[in-house]
Amino acid sequence: MKSLPEYLDDEFTLVNKHDLLAMLEQYQLLNIIEKLIQQLKDNPCQALDIGVISSSVVISVNNNISIPEHEKRQKIESLFADLVFMIFIDFLKNKPIEYPLILKEIKRHTFTTCNLMGYDFNVFKKLIDAHAFSSINAGYGSDLKTISHPVEVSKSKILWTGKGRLEELVYQLGRRKLIKNKTSFFDLFLKTQSEHVMVKWDFERKGHLAFLLCELYKKDLINVTSNRGYFSYAEKHFISFDGAALKANSLKKLSSAIHMQPQHYPKIINDVTEIIDKVSAVH
Numbered sequence: 001m002k003s004l005p006e007y008l009d010d011e012f013t014l015v016n017k018h019d020l021l022a023m024l025e026q027y028q029l030l031n032i033i034e035k036l037i038q039q040l041k042d043n044p045c046q047a048l049d050i051g052v053i054s055s056s057v058v059i060s061v062n063n064n065i066s067i068p069e070h071e072k073r074q075k076i077e078s079l080f081a082d083l084v085f086m087i088f089i090d091f092l093k094n095k096p097i098e099y100p101l102i103l104k105e106i107k108r109h110t111f112t113t114c115n116l117m118g119y120d121f122n123v124f125k126k127l128i129d130a131h132a133f134s135s136i137n138a139g140y141g142s143d144l145k146t147i148s149h150p151v152e153v154s155k156s157k158i159l160w161t162g163k164g165r166l167e168e169l170v171y172q173l174g175r176r177k178l179i180k181n182k183t184s185f186f187d188l189f190l191k192t193q194s195e196h197v198m199v200k201w202d203f204e205r206k207g208h209l210a211f212l213l214c215e216l217y218k219k220d221l222i223n224v225t226s227n228r229g230y231f232s233y234a235e236k237h238f239i240s241f242d243g244a245a246l247k248a249n250s251l252k253k254l255s256s257a258i259h260m261q262p263q264h265y266p267k268i269i270n271d272v273t274e275i276i277d278k279v280s281a282v283h
Helices: 004-011 014-026 030-041 047-064 070-092 099-117 125-129 142-147 166-175 182-190 203-218 230-235 250-260 266-280
Strands: 158-160 199-201 222-224 238-240
Touching: 004 014, 004 030, 004 070, 014 030, 014 070, 030 047, 030 070, 047 099, 070 099, 070 125, 099 125, 125 166, 158 182, 158 230, 166 182, 166 266, 182 199, 199 203, 203 222, 203 230, 203 250, 203 266, 222 230, 230 250
Parallel strands: 199 238
Antiparallel strands: 158 222
């Protein structure tokens, strides 16, 4: 595993590194994160040990960042969650057999801790949300590719190419309340047999879905395993929050309209561009 300075240098942009370091110092989190790295380097033998360590980190961090400013707290939580995520990815890459159990113990202990203590910030939420690590065919940097596993190809399927961060995409969609359930979105891209997977999307914002799919494909973040096209596939796997289906060719028509008359869809274009930038960002 790397040292804290190495994680900051290798995994974060210059601006995020500066903000994260300032935050760690201001809220006395440097010692906490350094102890976490050291404890993981000591290589606990049991998943239960790591669950207990995770619970302790949740308590320490929440006690130190009890600040009233909502926007400032959000930024701190996001940066800290990114750092913890990178540290644990680095740790889990050497434990391909144990990590499903490790993730289970982290989830069990940290959720219990948050419920008992009344915390609304689970330091490990980003890690837990990316529960499909065993199937993720994504590059988290060359040092992390050892935890990647190829996704088997079914008859027709949209695939995540691994050139961006799927967990970040799911986080951004969930934060904007565009999707109802994060698990189904992961499953759509990663589950080998996903023909019955249905993702609930806010149909008041279908334009976001159409433009997002187009941009993901253009940026080579997704691929499709048949000639039917990603819009055709998506129309069979995205439904409204109430369960209504999409009409045939509706996403393709929406995407065409947005590209032909961008001046009428600034909100969609700005939102999707922001999401794509975050998914494609190199940390």
